[in-house]
Structures are given as structure tokens and as C-alpha cells.
Amino acid sequence: MDERTRADVERAEAAIVEHYPRLVRLAHLVLPPAMGRHRRVLTAHGIVQRALPSTSRERARAVLPGQRRGPRPEPGYPQVRSRVLELALAQAKLGRRRSPLPFVWGLRLFPRAGGADELALDQALSALTAPARAAVGLRHLEELDEDEVVAVLGAAGVADPGEAQRAAAALGPGTAALLHSGEFDPCTVQARPTDLLRRRQGRRVAIVGAAALTAGAALLTAVGGPGGAPEPARPDPATVRARQALDPERLVRAPDDAWADTSRMDFTAWSPRGEYAGDTALLGRALRVWGAPGRDVRVTAAAGTSTRPPDQPPRVLYGGVIDGVTVAVLHDGDRLVRYAEPEGAPAELEFARADNADLTTAGALVIGRGTGWMRYLIAPWITDATTRDLLRPGAREKALHVAPDGVTDRVPQPPADGAACGQWPVTRLHSSARVTARHSFLLTDLGDLTPVHLTYGPATAAGPAAAPPAEATTPTALLSWARTACSLREERGAGVRSVNNWVYARQRLPESGAAATWTCSRADTWRGPGRVAVQFHPAAGAARVVGRARDTAACSPYGPEVVGETRWRAGSGHWYLLAAGSSAVRGLDVTGAVHRTTRATTFAVAVPANAPVRVAGVLASGGLLHALRR
Known part of the structure; x- marks a missing residue:
């Protein structure tokens, strides 16, 4: 070469x-x-x-x-x-x-x-x-x-x-x-492993041939052959750690009041609850199935969640019977794992990410499901719970009974994809005064082990940043969510951590002068990327989605600039182009069938229904940000 x-x-x-x-x-x-x-x-x-x-x-x-x-x-x-x-x-x-x-x-x-x-x-x-x-x-x-x-x-x-x-x-x-x-x-x-029986048959043949070599090696060692006596075999550290992680005797258990004496309010502060939380037989079965699920075990995982065995002894959160199903819940620091033994059916494993959880996103988990209903296991720092229909902001809340082990009564599930959206049940949890005074928050179920935290961002008059998300428990927040709740169905099973409704602009409609609002709903996932949907809310009529984006920082503290545009028909029958930008946008630039630039953050002009028009926001840097489209 x-x-x-x-x-x-x-x-x-x-x-x-x-x-x-x-x-x-x-x-x-x-x-x-x-x-x-x-x-x-x-x-x-x-x-x-x-x-x-x-x-x-x-x-x-x-x-x-x-x-x-x-x-x-x-x-x-x-x-x-x-x-x-x-x-x-x-x-x-x-x-x-x-x-x-x-x-x-x-x-x-x-x-x-x-x-x-x-x-x-x-x-x-x-x-x-x-x-x-x-x-x-x-x-x-x-x-x-x-x-x-x-x-x-x-x-x-x-x-x-x-x-x-x-x-x-x-x-x-x-x-x-x-x-x-x-x-x-x-x-x-x-x-x-592969086929164990076939391997055993092949191994018997190999053992016969290896026996003579083994005996010879043992004799050579006994008489002081080359190299002298071998050192004792040292166990592989990775194998030892893996074995210890699946040992039910090594499960971590937080004290009952750990949540009241820590600044880390997440699942690590949950103490074990349930009548079988100390049952090592149940917990051992859960760990063995987690470590090596058989072919008949039903394994589900939220988007972006690993199903690998634990790297260290996990924490036990619950052990008990929920509607005839024996359940154990474990936490390994990054993930929640629900192990279930349905009567007369194979075992089940459900995984969900829980890294960087906080007071609200660690406020509850879904402990059981049935046809049209589910139950929560709530955090030990929750003092009481209520339910309400998000589509009826003026209706009174209903008390939700919580058992001594933290399991709630049945809560109706939100409508699935394709079903009529006649109601949207949400649960309101109230935190103990030992944690924070007068704090409550809304959770809803979107099909994962961890429920979704709902928040609200009010409109800001001016400034480069959006208002920080607040709890969606005020009358204004509930009214906003009543108009957008049904769009949550699109996030089902997507590993969503929280959804924020940000009212980023208000606009007077042409001819009537009625008020309309522009909302950006941002769904943040546990794995990081977010998805946004810009919605237009006329004074009368249903809200509609006019723009979408995936894997974006838009509508977050890292992306306060957002622009939306839509066509709207007035009562007279005339069509208008409507556009709105957030307070971080310095103006709007319209091209196509209409050429116009304005320093205002809202815009309305009469246009033919199908006229080609493009809208962009003018940024402080002088650049352009195109309106989100469907």
C-alpha cells in the first residue's frame, strides 16, 4: 500500500x-x-x-x-x-x-x-x-x-x-x-433473550466438550500452572447497579411531611400512600416487569418518554387497588411509571416524563381510567379539590371527594377526537397554606399519566414582552378558556406539560365596532418543543384557528413576537382582511392585492374574499415576521 x-x-x-x-x-x-x-x-x-x-x-x-x-x-x-x-x-x-x-x-x-x-x-x-x-x-x-x-x-x-x-x-x-x-x-x-429452550439444547452439547477443558484448567491451576491462582471475579459495577435498582427492598420512601420541609416541590416530595405501598411482593413484581416486560405486557409511553429500566432504585409513590385493579406507581427522578394488574388480563406499564416538575405539574397523576371517567392521585400538599365545566365559565364548581390515600372520586373525561364537544371537565386543586397562601390551579386530562396544567396570559398594552402566565382561575381567564377549550383535543397523547392561553391583541371590528380578541394558545411538552395555535375570537360567533406552528418559541418568554391574519365577513356582506400583532411588534406590513404599512399592531382593510395578501410584522430590529398560517 x-x-x-x-x-x-x-x-x-x-x-x-x-x-x-x-x-x-x-x-x-x-x-x-x-x-x-x-x-x-x-x-x-x-x-x-x-x-x-x-x-x-x-x-x-x-x-x-x-x-x-x-x-x-x-x-x-x-x-x-x-x-x-x-x-x-x-x-x-x-x-x-x-x-x-x-x-x-x-x-x-x-x-x-x-x-x-x-x-x-x-x-x-x-x-x-x-x-x-x-x-x-x-x-x-x-x-x-x-x-x-x-x-x-x-x-x-x-x-x-x-x-x-x-x-x-x-x-x-x-x-x-x-x-x-x-x-x-x-x-x-x-x-x-432468544429462544431459551433451543439454546439449552445447544448448550448441553457444548458443556460436554467444555468439561474436559475445565477440568484441565482446574488441574493446571492446582499445580501452580502459568499465571498462578486466578484473582476472584469482580462483579461488573453496571450489573450490580442494575440489580440494585430492581430490588424492592431498596425502594426510596419520602417521609410523610417531606413536602412541608423542602424547596423542591415535585414528585420527590411525595410520600408513599395506599394500603399496599409496603407490599414488597407487589412492588417486586412491578420492578421485574419494568426491568424485563414480557411479550404479553401492554406498555404505553407518553411522547418522548423512554421505557428503559431504572438506573437507580426508584421512589415508591403508591400501592393499592383502584376499581378492582391492583396498581403501583414508581418514580425514578425523570419518569413516572404506573404498573397495573387488571383482573384476568396481562399486566400493564405506563410511562410519562416528570423531569423538572413543580408545585402544579406534580400536583396530581392519573391513577385509574375507565370508559368516560378517570381518577386522580393528588399530591400530599393539596388540601381540597373541585371540578367544573370549562365551557361554562359562569357555572359553580363542584366539590371533588378525595380519599385518605389521596385518590379522588371519578372525574368525567374530556371528549375524545371526533366526539361532540359539549363539555370539558377540569379539576381545580388548592395548595396547602404551608406551601403558599391562597394558591389554586387547573388541571385537565389529555390521555397521559400526567395531567396538563392550564394557564392564562392577559393582554399587555405595550412593551417588548408578554405578561407571564397566571393561573386560569379568574373570571377573565375562564371566559377565555371557554372559547378555546375544545381545541385541546388536538394535543391528546402528545406528552403536553402545560397549555397557556395568551390574549396578545384586541381589535375593533369594521362597521360594527364590536370588540374581537386574538389569542395564542401555546402547548409546551415535557420534552421541550412547543406548538402554538393563533385563534381569532369575534364578538359574536365561534372562535377559529387562523395559524399554527410546531417546534417554535413563539408565544413564550423567548418569542414574544407573534402576528396573525384572517378574512372576516361583516354583517353587510363585505369581506375584510384583519391582522394583529403582539405588543413586541412595531407595526404591520401588508403586500399583495393591498400594499400598506402601519405602525399600529392591528389592521383592517376591505379586500375581495380570495385576494392574495401577505401580512408581516415589523420587528424592532427592522426585520419582518410573517403571520402564522394554517
């Missing part, structure tokens, strides 16, 4: 070692899901390990640079990436046919399961061709632009890279975040 080739190979080896997880994730994405999760993981690792060139003929072709943002990869990375794509695309054509794999005996490996969003993306990817999946990886994992994606695919031997690029572009804007989750990470995997 000449020096130039040796340098190329050494550079490629450094690139593989440096970016190994990144390359394996890309190869795993290209491979067809029909291979099966175990073989797909091993094949992805095998492809990257075979990507190292060995002769000058195998030097990869030069392609465009990799990422557009962040540190630029070393010169060997683009060549290695191209080689990985070639091998992955070739293997995708072979499908299930044999390929060299890393050796794994007795285990099945597969990535951690994701939530509903990850499952939907996996189904969408399975419908694409291997070149299109490669384009998805280059676009969303490698962050290449369209021209770079086409060039890299062409260098990897794809016949029609343009078609693959167009198919990849059809996926939604949240694809990149989902592809970085554990569902698509073949380097962070779970392990389960």
Missing part, C-alpha cells in the same frame, strides 16, 4: 471512530424495516465496520462537504459516509439475504420504543424506497441542502437522486427531532 493510500485509510478510520454513532444511525435508517429490528441493528453496525477502505481502488469518491452548521467534518468523513450509503443501499436490495454481521449469541437487540409520533414516522419511512430513506437521513440527520443531498446520492450510485430527494422532502418539519430520538438510535439498544 502506498503512502497516499495509507493516509486515506488512516483518515477514514479516524472518521469512523469519531462519528461511529452518526454513521450507524444513517445506515440503520436506509435499511428496510422488513429485515426485523434485531437484524437491522446488527447489519447497520456491520456496514459501518466494513466501510473502511483497504486498497487504493476503494478510496471513496469526493463529494460535497457534510454539514452546513457546526464544526466541519474532517476530510475523510464525506468519503466514509458515501461508502456507508453504498453498502446500505446494496444491502437494502438484498433484503433479508445474508450479510456479514457482528457476532451476538443468545440476545435479541433492538432500539428503545418511542411514542406515537415516532411510530407514525417509522410507518412513513417504511413506505419509502431505500434511496428516499437515504435522502431523509442526509437532509434531516446530516443537515445537507437539496443540491448536496442530490450530489451525495449520485456519488453513492442512486439512479434518480432527484426523485429520492423529492420523496424525502414530503415528510413533516418535525422529522429531524424525531430521527434523533431513541426509536432510531441503533447504538442505544435494549437486549432480550
Whole structure:
């Protein structure tokens, strides 16, 4: 091998070692899901390990640079990436046919399961061709632009890279975040045993042959053979920690009044409750199923929540019987886990994120469900609870009975998707005066283990920032939520932590002069990203959503600028373009069929119903912020 080739190979080896997880994730994405999760993981690792060139003929072709943002990869990375794509695309054509794999005996490996969003993306990817999946990886994992994606695919031997690029572009804007989750990470995997009976039969044959070697080794040690007496085997620290984390005798238990003597008001301050909170048999079963759920165990997880076993002994929060179902609730610092043993049915595990919970978001959890109803287990610092219909702000609240173990009576569930939205039950919890004086807050159920905290942001007359969210318990807040509550159905099962209704602008309508309000509803998830919906509320008639955005800081303290626009028909039959910006916007700029710029934050002009018009807000920096659209 000449020096130039040796340098190329050494550079490629450094690139593989440096970016190994990144390359394996890309190869795993290209491979067809029909291979099966175990073989797909091993094949992805095998492809990257075979990507190292060995002769000058195998030097990869030069392609465009990799990422557009962040540190630029070393010169060997683009060549290695191209080689990985070639091998992955070739293997995708072979499908299930044999390929060299890393050796794994007795285990099945597969990535951690994701939530509903990850499952939907996996189904969408399975419908694409291997070149299109490669384009998805280059676009969303490698962050290449369209021209770079086409060039890299062409260098990897794809016949029609343009078609693959167009198919990849059809996926939604949240694809990149989902592809970085554990569902698509073949380097962070779970392990389960293979067929134990078949392995036992094969092992018997191996034991007979190994017995003679073992006896010889023992005799060699007894007579002082090479190396002398072996040192005692030391247990693997990771194995010890994993075993301790699943030991019911090591479960953490907070004192009864821990919540009254701590500044950390979250699930770590919950003391164990329920008649079986000390039942080590029940807790042991819960931990064993958590550590290794069988095939018949029903496992559900809120979006973005890992189902991995605990890394340390978790905290026990509850153990008891709820409507004939034996239930245990555990907390490992980042997640809540509800273990249930329904009578005559397999066990169930439900996971939800609970990191960075606080006084309100740790105020309750859903302890049981049925057809049209659910029960809460409330925090020990809650003194009483009431319920109300969010769609009827003037109606009186009803007392909600709470048992001594913290379990409430049944609460009606909000309507599901597709059902008529005739009511929206919410629960109001009141905190103890030992925590904070005269504090109460609203929670609602959106299908996850943790309920959603509802807040309200009043309109501000001027200033660069929005008013901080307040509890949605005042008459004004309840009136605002009565007009937007039914839109909460769109957030069901999305791992939502809280939803804030921010009234960011008020406007007088043309002709009548009646008042209208503009609201931005922001749903913040436990995993971080938020989703917003801008709603227009005329003085008479139903509110309607006029703009949406995902994975955005808009309508939060980090994104106080927001602009919305809609078409509105007056009583005279004339159509108007209405627009409104928040107080952080310095004016509005209208282009298209109408050209107008104003320093006001609201705007109304008569336009034909279908006239093409674009609205943007003028920022303090002089830049433009386009109105959110549906």
C-alpha cells in the first residue's frame, strides 16, 4: 500500500471512530424495516465496520462537504459516509439475504420504543424506497441542502437522486427531532433473550466438550500452572447497579411531611400512600416487569418518554387497588411509571416524563381510567379539590371527594377526537397554606399519566414582552378558556406539560365596532418543543384557528413576537382582511392585492374574499415576521 493510500485509510478510520454513532444511525435508517429490528441493528453496525477502505481502488469518491452548521467534518468523513450509503443501499436490495454481521449469541437487540409520533414516522419511512430513506437521513440527520443531498446520492450510485430527494422532502418539519430520538438510535439498544429452550439444547452439547477443558484448567491451576491462582471475579459495577435498582427492598420512601420541609416541590416530595405501598411482593413484581416486560405486557409511553429500566432504585409513590385493579406507581427522578394488574388480563406499564416538575405539574397523576371517567392521585400538599365545566365559565364548581390515600372520586373525561364537544371537565386543586397562601390551579386530562396544567396570559398594552402566565382561575381567564377549550383535543397523547392561553391583541371590528380578541394558545411538552395555535375570537360567533406552528418559541418568554391574519365577513356582506400583532411588534406590513404599512399592531382593510395578501410584522430590529398560517 502506498503512502497516499495509507493516509486515506488512516483518515477514514479516524472518521469512523469519531462519528461511529452518526454513521450507524444513517445506515440503520436506509435499511428496510422488513429485515426485523434485531437484524437491522446488527447489519447497520456491520456496514459501518466494513466501510473502511483497504486498497487504493476503494478510496471513496469526493463529494460535497457534510454539514452546513457546526464544526466541519474532517476530510475523510464525506468519503466514509458515501461508502456507508453504498453498502446500505446494496444491502437494502438484498433484503433479508445474508450479510456479514457482528457476532451476538443468545440476545435479541433492538432500539428503545418511542411514542406515537415516532411510530407514525417509522410507518412513513417504511413506505419509502431505500434511496428516499437515504435522502431523509442526509437532509434531516446530516443537515445537507437539496443540491448536496442530490450530489451525495449520485456519488453513492442512486439512479434518480432527484426523485429520492423529492420523496424525502414530503415528510413533516418535525422529522429531524424525531430521527434523533431513541426509536432510531441503533447504538442505544435494549437486549432480550432468544429462544431459551433451543439454546439449552445447544448448550448441553457444548458443556460436554467444555468439561474436559475445565477440568484441565482446574488441574493446571492446582499445580501452580502459568499465571498462578486466578484473582476472584469482580462483579461488573453496571450489573450490580442494575440489580440494585430492581430490588424492592431498596425502594426510596419520602417521609410523610417531606413536602412541608423542602424547596423542591415535585414528585420527590411525595410520600408513599395506599394500603399496599409496603407490599414488597407487589412492588417486586412491578420492578421485574419494568426491568424485563414480557411479550404479553401492554406498555404505553407518553411522547418522548423512554421505557428503559431504572438506573437507580426508584421512589415508591403508591400501592393499592383502584376499581378492582391492583396498581403501583414508581418514580425514578425523570419518569413516572404506573404498573397495573387488571383482573384476568396481562399486566400493564405506563410511562410519562416528570423531569423538572413543580408545585402544579406534580400536583396530581392519573391513577385509574375507565370508559368516560378517570381518577386522580393528588399530591400530599393539596388540601381540597373541585371540578367544573370549562365551557361554562359562569357555572359553580363542584366539590371533588378525595380519599385518605389521596385518590379522588371519578372525574368525567374530556371528549375524545371526533366526539361532540359539549363539555370539558377540569379539576381545580388548592395548595396547602404551608406551601403558599391562597394558591389554586387547573388541571385537565389529555390521555397521559400526567395531567396538563392550564394557564392564562392577559393582554399587555405595550412593551417588548408578554405578561407571564397566571393561573386560569379568574373570571377573565375562564371566559377565555371557554372559547378555546375544545381545541385541546388536538394535543391528546402528545406528552403536553402545560397549555397557556395568551390574549396578545384586541381589535375593533369594521362597521360594527364590536370588540374581537386574538389569542395564542401555546402547548409546551415535557420534552421541550412547543406548538402554538393563533385563534381569532369575534364578538359574536365561534372562535377559529387562523395559524399554527410546531417546534417554535413563539408565544413564550423567548418569542414574544407573534402576528396573525384572517378574512372576516361583516354583517353587510363585505369581506375584510384583519391582522394583529403582539405588543413586541412595531407595526404591520401588508403586500399583495393591498400594499400598506402601519405602525399600529392591528389592521383592517376591505379586500375581495380570495385576494392574495401577505401580512408581516415589523420587528424592532427592522426585520419582518410573517403571520402564522394554517
